[in-house]
Amino acid sequence: MIVTSWLGYLLGTQVAPVLYFVLERTFYNSLGRLHVAADSSVPDQRNCTTACTMGNACLCRDQASAEEEDHGNAYTSNPQPVPASGWTNAPPVNNHTAVVTTPDQGLPGDNRDRRRPPRRPAPQPPVARVVGMRPRKVTIDELVLDTLAVIRTLVDNEQEPPYAMLALHDIAEKEAGWLSVVHSLINVIPMDDPLGPAVIILLLDECPLPTKESILKLSSSLSLCKRISRMGLQHPARHRNIAAVLGCIAEKLAGPNSVSLLTEGNLEYLLANLDPQCHPAVILHSIIALEKFSQTSENKATIAKAGVTSHLVILEKWVNDPKFLRRQVGFCAQWCLDNLFLKDGRTLTYESADLKGINVLLNSNDTSEYLKISPHGLEARSDASSFESVRCTFCVDAGIWYYEVLVVTAGVMQIGWATKDSKFLNHEGYGIGDDEFSCAYDGCRQLIWYSAKSRPHAHEAWKEGDVLGFLLDLDNKQIIFSLNGNNLPPERDVFRSARSGFFAAASFMSFQQCIFNFGAEDFRYPPPVNFSKFNDHAELSSEDKVILPRHKKLALLRELSFKENCCNLCFDNQADTELRPCGHRDLCMTCAIQIESCPICREPIQQRVEVT
Amino acid sequence: MMASLPRRIIKETQRLTHEPVPGISAIPDEQNARYFHVDVMGPSESPFEGGTFKLELFLPEDYPMAPPKVRFMTKIYHPNIDKLGRICLDILKDKWSPALQIRTVLLSIQALLSAPNPDDPLANDVAEQWKVNESHAIETAKAWTRLYAMKS
Numbered sequence: 001m002i003v004t005s006w007l008g009y010l011l012g013t014q015v016a017p018v019l020y021f022v023l024e025r026t027f028y029n030s031l032g033r034l035h036v037a038a039d040s041s042v043p044d045q046r047n048c049t050t051a052c053t054m055g056n057a058c059l060c061r062d063q064a065s066a067e068e069e070d071h072g073n074a075y076t077s078n079p080q081p082v083p084a085s086g087w088t089n090a091p092p093v094n095n096h097t098a099v100v101t102t103p104d105q106g107l108p109g110d111n112r113d114r115r116r117p118p119r120r121p122a123p124q125p126p127v128a129r130v131v132g133m134r135p136r137k138v139t140i141d142e143l144v145l146d147t148l149a150v151i152r153t154l155v156d157n158e159q160e161p162p163y164a165m166l167a168l169h170d171i172a173e174k175e176a177g178w179l180s181v182v183h184s185l186i187n188v189i190p191m192d193d194p195l196g197p198a199v200i201i202l203l204l205d206e207c208p209l210p211t212k213e214s215i216l217k218l219s220s221s222l223s224l225c226k227r228i229s230r231m232g233l234q235h236p237a238r239h240r241n242i243a244a245v246l247g248c249i250a251e252k253l254a255g256p257n258s259v260s261l262l263t264e265g266n267l268e269y270l271l272a273n274l275d276p277q278c279h280p281a282v283i284l285h286s287i288i289a290l291e292k293f294s295q296t297s298e299n300k301a302t303i304a305k306a307g308v309t310s311h312l313v314i315l316e317k318w319v320n321d322p323k324f325l326r327r328q329v330g331f332c333a334q335w336c337l338d339n340l341f342l343k344d345g346r347t348l349t350y351e352s353a354d355l356k357g358i359n360v361l362l363n364s365n366d367t368s369e370y371l372k373i374s375p376h377g378l379e380a381r382s383d384a385s386s387f388e389s390v391r392c393t394f395c396v397d398a399g400i401w402y403y404e405v406l407v408v409t410a411g412v413m414q415i416g417w418a419t420k421d422s423k424f425l426n427h428e429g430y431g432i433g434d435d436e437f438s439c440a441y442d443g444c445r446q447l448i449w450y451s452a453k454s455r456p457h458a459h460e461a462w463k464e465g466d467v468l469g470f471l472l473d474l475d476n477k478q479i480i481f482s483l484n485g486n487n488l489p490p491e492r493d494v495f496r497s498a499r500s501g502f503f504a505a506a507s508f509m510s511f512q513q514c515i516f517n518f519g520a521e522d523f524r525y526p527p528p529v530n531f532s533k534f535n536d537h538a539e540l541s542s543e544d545k546v547i548l549p550r551h552k553k554l555a556l557l558r559e560l561s562f563k564e565n566c567c568n569l570c571f572d573n574q575a576d577t578e579l580r581p582c583g584h585r586d587l588c589m590t591c592a593i594q595i596e597s598c599p600i601c602r603e604p605i606q607q608r609v610e611v612t
Numbered sequence: 613m614m615a616s617l618p619r620r621i622i623k624e625t626q627r628l629t630h631e632p633v634p635g636i637s638a639i640p641d642e643q644n645a646r647y648f649h650v651d652v653m654g655p656s657e658s659p660f661e662g663g664t665f666k667l668e669l670f671l672p673e674d675y676p677m678a679p680p681k682v683r684f685m686t687k688i689y690h691p692n693i694d695k696l697g698r699i700c701l702d703i704l705k706d707k708w709s710p711a712l713q714i715r716t717v718l719l720s721i722q723a724l725l726s727a728p729n730p731d732d733p734l735a736n737d738v739a740e741q742w743k744v745n746e747s748h749a750i751e752t753a754k755a756w757t758r759l760y761a762m763k764s
Contacts, residue, residue, distance in 0.1 A: 599711035
């Protein structure tokens with residue numbers, strides 16, 4: 001599990017456990033019945049109307065009270081900032097405890113790549129002040145580094161967030177504070193921490209959305225251009241962080257504000273960073289930033305017009321580079337060329353990919369939506385802020401099976417075994433090992449995951465180039481994880497709820513990547529038991545051996561046609577069910593058994609009758 | 613889950629493209645067919661008239677059994693929309709029905725702009741203003757519309 005963002009994607013049931021409000025109170029709003037009846041498929045709202053007038057104990061009101069700060073006055077003085085994400089149980093952080101560095105401190109004059117200080121305990125939680133302790137002065141830089149230091153310990157959405165994050169969130173409520181936090185992220189996140197860029201995403205997700213004015217101020221204070229890009233070699237961490245920050249904000253603000261962030265200078269800077277002479281980490285995050293800017297179509301056109309593809313075709317050649325950082329650059333460049341910035345005359349990689357002898361792939365039809373799978377189907381990467389998952393194409397029910405994974409990035413991934421029942425709740429931060437139908441190895445936080453609970457294991461943290469072994473012994477009902485040939489003790493928990501139907505499966509936090517070997521190549525650390533390889537037993541038709549780029553896939557979907565008389569809810573099955581007593585039809589039994597009241601008139605269902 | 617994208621979503625997307633709703637545009641994200649970029653025009657004779665409001669709409673895994681998640685990206689001064697853009701609307705919560713669709717949800721949201729309901733507030737301070745001094749609140753809403761929802 002990863003903690004995606006405490007703010008949550010949106011308010012909704014999944015966010016509910018995160019918010020400290022009691023969400024169980026029902027809430028009514030009389031507005032749902034308005035003006036929508038024109039559409040024939042709208043349920044009869046009469047029942048609603050009565051309910052609506054019953055009361056206005058809107059749960060939203062509770063939430064609103066936690067956010068009494070005015071939307072519009074967010075940047076004016078506010079003596080007691082209240083965390084907008086609803087941390088009502090935490091006392092508001094007093095502004096005076098944080099020494100807000102002025103944005104100037106983050107300006108290009110201050111280019112040192114500060115090293116990460118030794119890990120130290122998290123700062124005193126605000127509670128300490130209540131009992132009369134003198135508050136310690138903490139700078140924003142320290143808060144950022146504190147967050148980085150504790151981020152590995154965050155394994156649970158319901159866990160209280162670290163004080164450093166709360167404090168940063170409060171500081172970022174005001175424009176000047178937001179700018180300071182962003183500059184601090186740029187200045188202090190070190191190069192060598194595998195979670196560095198992920199922390200940038202996490203913290204910026206926590207902060208309020210910047211206004212257009214903040215964006216313009218950020219752009220002008222960074223004053224990026226081609227010339228600044230050349231300084232990247234001396235200060236790679238700083239420039240990687242700038243690219244990561246730009247990408248993250250572009251993604252958050254997809255739309256007109258993302259367009260205003262892509263100033264001429266910012267675009268020139270990011271493109272200049274694609275020079276193969278630049279530090280590979282800077283190149284990598286600049287590609288990703290351009291990809292995220294391209295989520296806004298106007299930006300995509302601008303970037304394409306600026307000639308991004310000519311840079312990418314050079315970088316694409318690094319796709320099999322033995323240096324892992326360069327390999328990541330190659331992967332992302334190729335992915336962009338196949339999916340985003342198409343170049344006339346260039347063959348899409350999948351069209352020329354040779355998959356002879358490969359009988360198992362990562363299943364591009366069984367993955368959460370943002371995962372990037374290589375055209376060869378054995379390498380995957382995520383650059384999204386969600387926790388992206390995938391299963392392989394082959395399923396095993398009995399016997400002893402083994403596969404290996406080569407670690408390309410040393411951040412958070414949960415890799416192991418899962419059945420089809422395992423759900424990919426990418427936006428909520430749940431993946432492989434986060435339900436009772438999967439079990440996973442996490443070499444970054446050094447944990448074994450099962451049923452969303454984690455236990456430490458005895459291996460040291462993984463690093464680029466390590467080889468993980470995954471042995472599934474269905475005869476003896478055990479899973480053995482290994483790191484470079486060193487076994488952990490067998491895991492058995494998952495067999496309590498799943499006996500067969502296992503797939504190799506993995507989840508990826510932002511900017512993580514790895515390569516799978518299902519036996520098409522020799523294993524590096526074959527276990528000394530009589531095991532089978534997926535690749536020897538699986539079969540794939542040539543049709544299934546294709547990892548289509550997304551635009552091709554979506555185009556296929558758009559052409560899909562629909563049968564007459566299909567279920568009005570799922571459009572998958574024939575409408576063959578009548579609901580009683582209301583008599584409404586137009587749906588199938590599969591849908592009917594999932595609902596308790598009629599979707600059209602809201603009458604409680606007493607009987608579902610098959611009709612033909 | 614691209615190819616396993618439910619037919620229901622494909623169907624709705626096709627219809628949104630071929631028969632768009634006047635005053636509303638919902639465009640699926642190029643990378644994620646469950647994510648829609650939405651523009652809603654402020655309804656005429658409302659304080660939001662003339663503004664174009666950006667929203668994001670996401671269809672969760674269990675859609676249509678669970679409602680879409682919708683949020684305003686453009687700042688708006690409205691008693692039922694908070695500063696994070698979250699919307700207080702019953703059909704997005706307990707009054708959801710799987711027969712409702714993206715288009716009907718967006719029509720409801722547009723209707724909410726025409727008829728703010730300060731008695732069921734999400735943004736307390738805005739609701740308070742709306743109740744205490746409605747004409748002033750409407751002026752503020754108009755000013756915000758000009759400031760945030762109109763192209764300069």
